[in-house]
Amino acid sequence: MTTTRGYTADKASYQRRLKRIEGQVRGIARMVDDDAYCIDVLTQVSAATKALQAVALGLLDDHLGHCVREATVAGGAEADEKLQEASEAIARLVRS
Numbered sequence: 001m002t003t004t005r006g007y008t009a010d011k012a013s014y015q016r017r018l019k020r021i022e023g024q025v026r027g028i029a030r031m032v033d034d035d036a037y038c039i040d041v042l043t044q045v046s047a048a049t050k051a052l053q054a055v056a057l058g059l060l061d062d063h064l065g066h067c068v069r070e071a072t073v074a075g076g077a078e079a080d081e082k083l084q085e086a087s088e089a090i091a092r093l094v095r096s
Helices: 008-033 038-074 076-095
Strands: none
Touching: 008 038, 038 076
16 A cells, blocks of 8 residues: 655655755765865855755645645544644754
8 A cells, every 4th residue: 555645746846856955965075075165165055955944844835735634634643643743843844
Protein backbone atom coordinates (compact mmCIF):
# COMPACT_ATOMS: atom_id res chain seq x y z
CA MET A 1 0.00 0.00 0.00
CA THR A 2 1.40 3.41 -0.95
CA THR A 3 0.78 6.43 1.19
CA THR A 4 -0.13 9.72 -0.38
CA ARG A 5 1.75 12.56 1.28
CA GLY A 6 0.73 16.17 1.19
CA TYR A 7 3.56 16.99 -1.19
CA THR A 8 2.94 14.06 -3.58
CA ALA A 9 1.31 16.24 -6.25
CA ASP A 10 4.34 18.57 -6.22
CA LYS A 11 7.00 15.89 -5.70
CA ALA A 12 8.79 16.54 -9.00
CA SER A 13 8.94 20.26 -8.26
CA TYR A 14 10.38 19.62 -4.80
CA GLN A 15 12.95 17.24 -6.25
CA ARG A 16 14.04 19.84 -8.83
CA ARG A 17 14.34 22.51 -6.17
CA LEU A 18 16.34 20.22 -3.88
CA LYS A 19 18.70 19.24 -6.70
CA ARG A 20 19.25 22.95 -7.41
CA ILE A 21 19.99 23.53 -3.72
CA GLU A 22 22.34 20.54 -3.74
CA GLY A 23 24.20 22.20 -6.61
CA GLN A 24 24.35 25.46 -4.69
CA VAL A 25 25.87 23.70 -1.68
CA ARG A 26 28.46 21.96 -3.88
CA GLY A 27 29.27 25.38 -5.33
CA ILE A 28 29.77 26.78 -1.84
CA ALA A 29 32.15 23.92 -1.03
CA ARG A 30 34.12 24.73 -4.20
CA MET A 31 34.23 28.39 -3.19
CA VAL A 32 35.76 27.40 0.15
CA ASP A 33 38.21 25.07 -1.61
CA ASP A 34 39.18 27.98 -3.88
CA ASP A 35 39.56 30.40 -0.94
CA ALA A 36 36.79 32.70 -2.20
CA TYR A 37 36.15 35.98 -0.42
CA CYS A 38 34.29 35.43 2.88
CA ILE A 39 31.39 37.71 2.04
CA ASP A 40 30.86 35.98 -1.30
CA VAL A 41 30.69 32.60 0.46
CA LEU A 42 28.31 33.98 3.09
CA THR A 43 26.09 35.41 0.35
CA GLN A 44 25.81 31.97 -1.24
CA VAL A 45 25.17 30.31 2.14
CA SER A 46 22.36 32.81 2.71
CA ALA A 47 20.87 32.05 -0.71
CA ALA A 48 20.97 28.28 -0.06
CA THR A 49 19.45 28.78 3.39
CA LYS A 50 16.59 30.83 1.94
CA ALA A 51 16.00 28.20 -0.73
CA LEU A 52 15.81 25.44 1.92
CA GLN A 53 13.48 27.57 4.01
CA ALA A 54 11.20 28.00 1.00
CA VAL A 55 11.11 24.21 0.53
CA ALA A 56 10.38 23.74 4.24
CA LEU A 57 7.52 26.24 4.15
CA GLY A 58 6.06 24.57 1.08
CA LEU A 59 6.23 21.16 2.74
CA LEU A 60 4.66 22.57 5.89
CA ASP A 61 1.85 24.11 3.87
CA ASP A 62 1.28 20.80 2.09
CA HIS A 63 1.30 18.95 5.43
CA LEU A 64 -1.26 21.30 6.93
CA GLY A 65 -3.45 21.22 3.83
CA HIS A 66 -3.42 17.45 3.50
CA CYS A 67 -2.29 15.41 6.50
CA VAL A 68 -3.50 17.73 9.25
CA ARG A 69 -6.77 18.51 7.47
CA GLU A 70 -7.56 14.81 6.99
CA ALA A 71 -6.71 14.08 10.62
CA THR A 72 -8.91 16.89 11.93
CA VAL A 73 -11.82 15.62 9.87
CA ALA A 74 -11.30 12.16 11.39
CA GLY A 75 -10.90 13.69 14.84
CA GLY A 76 -9.71 11.96 17.97
CA ALA A 77 -6.17 11.11 18.97
CA GLU A 78 -4.89 11.17 15.38
CA ALA A 79 -6.00 14.78 15.01
CA ASP A 80 -4.31 15.72 18.27
CA GLU A 81 -1.12 13.96 17.16
CA LYS A 82 -1.02 15.65 13.75
CA LEU A 83 -1.66 19.07 15.27
CA GLN A 84 1.13 18.50 17.79
CA GLU A 85 3.51 17.37 15.03
CA ALA A 86 2.70 20.48 13.00
CA SER A 87 3.20 22.72 16.02
CA GLU A 88 6.59 21.15 16.74
CA ALA A 89 7.63 21.45 13.09
CA ILE A 90 6.70 25.14 13.08
CA ALA A 91 8.67 25.67 16.30
CA ARG A 92 11.75 24.01 14.72
CA LEU A 93 11.46 26.20 11.64
CA VAL A 94 11.15 29.35 13.72
CA ARG A 95 14.21 28.43 15.78
CA SER A 96 16.36 27.70 12.74
